[in-house]
Amino acid sequence: xxxxxxxxxxxxxxxxxxxxxxxxxxxxxxxxxxxxxxxxxxxxxxxxxxxxxxxxxxxxxxxxxxxxxxxxxxxxxxxxxxxxxxxxxxxxxxxxxxxxxxxxxxxxxxxxxxxxxxxxxxxxxxxxxxxxxxxxxxxxxxxxxxxxxxxxxxxxxxxxxxxxxxxxxxxxxxxxxxxxxxxxxxxxxxxxxxxxxxxxxxxxxx
Amino acid sequence: xxxxxxxxxxxxxxxxxxxxxxxxxxxxxxxxxxxxxxxxxxxxxxxxxxxxxxxxxxxxxxxxxxxxxxxxxxxxxxxxxxxxxxxxxxxxxxxxxxxxxxxxxx
Numbered sequence: 514x515x516x517x518x519x520x521x522x523x524x525x526x527x528x529x530x531x532x533x534x535x536x537x538x539x540x541x542x543x544x545x546x547x548x549x550x551x552x553x554x555x556x557x558x559x560x561x562x563x564x565x566x567x568x569x570x571x572x573x574x575x576x577x578x579x580x581x582x583x584x585x586x587x588x589x590x591x592x593x594x595x596x597x598x599x600x601x602x603x604x605x606x607x608x609x610x611x612x613x614x615x616x617x618x619x620x621x622x623x624x625x626x627x628x629x630x631x632x633x634x635x636x637x638x639x640x641x642x643x644x645x646x647x648x649x650x651x652x653x654x655x656x657x658x659x660x661x662x663x664x665x666x667x668x669x670x671x672x673x674x675x676x677x678x679x680x681x682x683x684x685x686x687x688x689x690x691x692x693x694x695x696x697x698x699x700x701x702x703x704x705x706x707x708x709x710x711x712x713x714x715x716x717x718x719x
Numbered sequence: 720x721x722x723x724x725x726x727x728x729x730x731x732x733x734x735x736x737x738x739x740x741x742x743x744x745x746x747x748x749x750x751x752x753x754x755x756x757x758x759x760x761x762x763x764x765x766x767x768x769x770x771x772x773x774x775x776x777x778x779x780x781x782x783x784x785x786x787x788x789x790x791x792x793x794x795x796x797x798x799x800x801x802x803x804x805x806x807x808x809x810x811x812x813x814x815x816x817x818x819x820x821x822x823x824x825x
Contacts, residue, residue, distance in 0.1 A: 544801070545794030582755035586795060590755045593790045601783075644730045651725065651733070666782075667736075668729040673747070673783045685748040688781060695740040702737065709738035716734045 522584040526575060535568065541585055542567050542592045549593050553600060563599065567592035598674060605675040613669040614661065643715060646705070647698075654701050659694035662687060741776070750777040750784045758791050762799065 517525065517534075525534035543564040550560070571588045578587050651660065658680065665676045677687040699709060725733060757774045760767035768775035778785045 541798065545798055548797035549790035549794040551793065581753075582759050585798070586755040586759055586791075589794050589798070590751070590758070590787075590791050593787050593794060594751065597783075597787055597790060643734075644727060647730050647734055647737075648725065663733070664725065664729075667732055668725055672786075673781065684783060685746040688746045692740070692744050692746075695737050696742070698733075698737045699740045709740075712734050712738035716731045716738075 517584070519578075519580045519584045523575065523578070526572065538571070538585075538588060539564055539568055542571075542588060545589045546592055546596055549589075550596060550600070555596075555600070563592065563596040566599075567595040570595055601672045601674055602678075605671060608671070608675075610661065610665055610671075610676065610679045613665055613671060616669070640715060643707075643712075646707075647702075650698060650701050650705075654697050655694050659690060659697075662691055663694055666691065736780070739780075743773070744780070745773045745777050747777070747781060747784055750774055750781070751787075754784070754788060754791065758788065758795055762792065762795055 517537075522534065522538075525531060526538070528534075543560060546560055546563055546567075550563075555563075567588070571591050574591065578584065651663075655663070662676055662680065665671045665679075666673060673684045673687050673691075677684045680687065682690070702709075702712065753771060753774050757767050757771050760770055778788055
């Protein structure tokens with residue numbers, strides 16, 4: 514049933530007799546989501562709902578399908594995003610950004626040296642100095658928004674989608690904001706005489 | 720006012736991410752746009768990372784997109800297996816690539 518070409522899929526879904534194609538596509542998406550979401554505790558009714566929402570989205574966005582992949586791959590990609598978006602929303606529903614960040618307030622800060630596993634005291638000292646430097650640079654270089662986003666993602670483990678929603682933006686824009694933040698920090702590090710390679714070498718074995 | 724401070728483990732992660740930052744990175748939208756093609760190349764046993772390096776780079780950095788990519792692969796692999804069962808030799812993806820993927824994830 515997935516032997517249709519991309520063109521045939523598009524024509525079938527746009528035709529007044531789209532029922533067969535819709536039924537076929539629904540079955541493919543449902544089956545795909547069952548595997549894609551295995552082990553995530555989703556119910557049969559969740560799968561049905563995700564498939565239905567995905568089907569509507571596929572039909573809405575049909576014009577944006579450019580045929581660079583198989584139609585069913587493209588549709589499955591849309592379905593996976595629909596489902597995971599909803600699952601992330603559910604998982605983080607009760608966590609506010611303030612609560613997440615408050616868990617990591619300054620009072621909780623553990624001096625880096627206490628948790629460093631390097632055997633060599635000299636190495637520990639250098640790394641501790643470096644960590645303090647990075648902390649200072651983060652505090653000095655980033656805007657509150659950049660710092661908040663970086664902490665929520667990297668320390669709080671919150672998905673970009675959820676941080677973005679709480680900060681009144683979208684995932685793509687948040688990624689760009691974080692990229693800008695990383696570039697800023699990298700620039701400052703380099704001005705302070707620290708090359709990216711040195712930083713990687715210093716922290717990769719930590 | 721208290722300010723949220725990164726923990727040592729987070730600083731390590733940040734240091735690695737800062738060091739690995741490149742001037743040109745694609746965002747989540749562009750990654751999503753290309754993800755279907757990328758997944759097909761990957762499943763066909765081709766070097767998707769070499770063919771689409773910016774997509775691979777984004778997937779290495781972005782947890783949301785990586786999660787979606789892995790879920791998509793799981794869905795497509797299941798579909799390819801079903802086609803294989805239905806059509807025998809007419810399988811569209813090379814089955815060996817599944818083994819390779821399994822090794823990648825170890």
